[in-house]
Amino acid sequence: MASMRDIKRRKESVQSTQQITKAMKLVSTVKLQKARGRAESNKPYFNMLYDTICSILAMTKEPNHKFLKENGSDKKAVIAITSNRGLAGGYNNNVVKEIVAAGFSKEDTYIYGIGKKGIEGLTRKGYSIYQDESEIINAPLFDDATELTKQLLTQYSKGEIGEVYIAYTNFKNTVTQEAKLMKLLPIREEDFTPEQPISDNKLLMNFEPSEEEVLDQIVPKYMSNIIYGALLEAVASENGARMQAMDSATSNADDMIGSLSLKYNRARQSAITQELTEIIAGADAIS
Numbered sequence: 298m299a300s301m302r303d304i305k306r307r308k309e310s311v312q313s314t315q316q317i318t319k320a321m322k323l324v325s326t327v328k329l330q331k332a333r334g335r336a337e338s339n340k341p342y343f344n345m346l347y348d349t350i351c352s353i354l355a356m357t358k359e360p361n362h363k364f365l366k367e368n369g370s371d372k373k374a375v376i377a378i379t380s381n382r383g384l385a386g387g388y389n390n391n392v393v394k395e396i397v398a399a400g401f402s403k404e405d406t407y408i409y410g411i412g413k414k415g416i417e418g419l420t421r422k423g424y425s426i427y428q429d430e431s432e433i434i435n436a437p438l439f440d441d442a443t444e445l446t447k448q449l450l451t452q453y454s455k456g457e458i459g460e461v462y463i464a465y466t467n468f469k470n471t472v473t474q475e476a477k478l479m480k481l482l483p484i485r486e487e488d489f490t491p492e493q494p495i496s497d498n499k500l501l502m503n504f505e506p507s508e509e510e511v512l513d514q515i516v517p518k519y520m521s522n523i524i525y526g527a528l529l530e531a532v533a534s535e536n537g538a539r540m541q542a543m544d545s546a547t548s549n550a551d552d553m554i555g556s557l558s559l560k561y562n563r564a565r566q567s568a569i570t571q572e573l574t575e576i577i578a579g580a581d582a583i584s
Contacts, residue, residue: 299560299564300564301561301564301565301568304557304560304561304564305561307557308554308557308558308561311550311553311554311557312550312554314546314550315546315547315550315551315554318543318546318547318550319543319547321384321539321543322539322540322543322544322547325536325537325539325540325543326536326540328532328536329471329533329536329537329540332529332532332533332536333468333533335529335532335533336468336526336529336530336532336533339522339525339526339529340526342522343522343523343526346515346518346519346522347519349515350484350515350516350519353511353512353515354484361508361509362508362509362512362516363453363454364450364453364482364483364484364512364516365483365484365485365512366483367459367483368453368454368456368459368483369456369459370456370457370458370459371402371405371459372405372406372407372457372458372459372460373401373402373405373406373407373458373459373460373461373462374406374407374409374427374449374452374458374460374461374462375396375401375406375407375408375409375461375462375463375464376409376411376445376461376462376463376464376465376524376527377392377393377396377408377409377410377411377412377415377416377419377464378392378411378412378415378434378463378464378465378466378527378528378531379392379393379410379411379412379413379414379415379416379418379434379531380412380413380414380415380434380531380535381412381413381414381431381434381435382414383414384539384542384543385535385538385539385542386538386539386541386542386545387538388466388474388534388535388538388539389412389414389415389418390418391466391476392415392418392464392465392466392476393415393418393419393422394476395464395476395477395478396408396419396424396464396478397422399462399478403422403423403424403425406424406425407425407427407428407458408424408425408426408427408428409427409428409430409445409449410426410428410429410430410431411430411431411433411434411528412431412434412531413431416429416431430445433528434528434531434532437525437528437529437532439521439525441525441528442521442522442524442525442528443517443521445524446517446520446521446524447517449461449481449482449520450482450516450517450520453482460480460482460483461480461481461482461520462478462479462480462481463478463479463481463523463524463527464476464477464478464479465477465479465527465528465530465531465534466530466531466534466535466538467530467534468530468533468534468537470537471537471540471541472537472541474534474537474538479523479527481520481523482520484516
């Protein structure tokens with residue numbers, strides 16, 4: 298049995314750790330509220346762009362645009378959004394699992410890593426990191442998403458990549474966060490499900506300026522907003538997952554402190570009993 302001194306030190310160590318986990322939970326709670334507010338404020342603009350794309354694809358006869366058809370390249374670009382810090386349960390690992398489960402060829406996959414933990418996880422799985430943009434996740438801006446979109450669209454137009462995906466964690470609530478892998482390019486009508494049903498009377502759409510010019514303007518905005526929205530969702534999910542993990546750690550610390558207190562009291566009682574026994578034995582020996 299461990300000594301009373303060892304048990305006391307262990308208990309103090311757990312109590313110190315518990316104070317840290319409590320503080321981290323409070324910090325994550327505050328950050329979660331801010332991140333969730335930003336994510337929700339972005340949704341109306343995204344929904345408008347999404348429905349616009351849906352209506353264009355549904356009401357255009359055989360749209361012919363470079364972003365709507367395959368370019369012949371077997372290369373894939375995957376934007377992997379995770380966090381730069383751990384202590385968030387399975388948050389980072391779930392995104393890595395989504396990418397690995399997709400079965401992409403490691404030789405033909407370009408990983409655009411946003412988040413050090415995801416980069417580390419994918420590197421261990423054998424993927425090569427094409428670009429490290431981990432600093433973006435610390436304070437996501439729409440300009441960051443726009444720059445990344447420009448780069449990806451340029452590579453797609455040149456035939457350097459044939460498909461673009463984004464892997465991130467969708468925030469549902471403080472308890473539930475869902476890792477998702479979403480295809481961004483090429484755009485397909487079957488990949489879209491509009492929030493508002495499109496009229497069955499699908500009159501062909503007339504474009505002014507041309508159809509190609511309209512899509513040239515809308516597709517980059519759509520992609521930029523998808524990436525920006527995914528960044529905001531990921532930040533909210535990270536803080537939600539960390540809040541849960543720290544809450545669980547705090548509860549576990551409570552259980553450990555209770556168990557150590559019981560062990561300490563038993564050890565103390567045993568020590569007192571032994572001391573009394575020795576005193577009685579000594580008194581008997583004298584008499």
